[in-house]
Amino acid sequence: MKKYFVSNSAESVRMFKSDFMESLSKVHFAVPLVIYIPTIGYLIYRSFTLQVGLLFFLFYFLFGLIIWTITEYLLHRYIFHFEPKSKWGQRMHFIFHGVHHDYPQDAKRLVMPPSASIPLAILFYLLFSLFFKNQSFLSAFFAGFITGYLLYDMIHYAIHHANFKSPLMKRLRVHHMLHHYAYPNKGYGVSSALWDVVFKSDFPPKRKNITTAQSGANN
Numbered sequence: 001m002k003k004y005f006v007s008n009s010a011e012s013v014r015m016f017k018s019d020f021m022e023s024l025s026k027v028h029f030a031v032p033l034v035i036y037i038p039t040i041g042y043l044i045y046r047s048f049t050l051q052v053g054l055l056f057f058l059f060y061f062l063f064g065l066i067i068w069t070i071t072e073y074l075l076h077r078y079i080f081h082f083e084p085k086s087k088w089g090q091r092m093h094f095i096f097h098g099v100h101h102d103y104p105q106d107a108k109r110l111v112m113p114p115s116a117s118i119p120l121a122i123l124f125y126l127l128f129s130l131f132f133k134n135q136s137f138l139s140a141f142f143a144g145f146i147t148g149y150l151l152y153d154m155i156h157y158a159i160h161h162a163n164f165k166s167p168l169m170k171r172l173r174v175h176h177m178l179h180h181y182a183y184p185n186k187g188y189g190v191s192s193a194l195w196d197v198v199f200k201s202d203f204p205p206k207r208k209n210i211t212t213a214q215s216g217a218n219n
Contacts, residue, residue, distance in 0.1 A: 026108035043143035050136035060140035068148025073195035
């Protein structure tokens with residue numbers, strides 16, 4: 001079966017002539033933690049200062065977390081894997097996601113850089129504010145949503161660079177590696193495979209079971 005990668009080493013590729021633009025395209029995996037843990041903390045604090053009840057907070061926080069998982073799936077499937085035919089469109093696709101498929105072990109391009117994640121976070125917040133008029137509920141919901149994003153970024157980095165003992169994490173790694181190396185048009189979920197099952201974009205069961213068994217044997 002054809003392999004869909006260019007490099008399996010930790011090497012990178014230069015994407016921009018400008019040193020400044022190039023620096024914006026790379027980020028250490030800990031940077032999202034520094035930015036978004038305080039953001040989540042503030043949103044939780046704001047929600048409770050606006051006098052949300054604990055049960056309502058937990059409900060909206062978990063709701064935000066769930067909405068993130070489907071957002072992750074839809075973004076990955078329909079935005080990151082959308083390949084326009086124009087030369088400019090192909091260039092944009094490579095910058096946003098194609099580079100990760102060509103250089104999947106590039107540690108500096110595994111989590112979303114703040115130059116992309118912060119504008120997206122603002123846009124999503126403005127979008128959700130159209131539906132949540134109660135600010136305490138909005139804060140609780142968005143805290144869950146951002147927590148989901150942060151878990152996604154950390155899980156994605158770990159899938160490529162950590163040695164897992166957990167059966168759950170091993171399954172997530174198998175799922176993502178099949179997406180990278182065998183079926184790039186399937187397996188869009190990273191932090192969860194649920195929506196691949198729901199929307200019928202999961203891998204052939206036989207191939208997935210064989211690969212999972214091989215992964216277990218190698219560990």
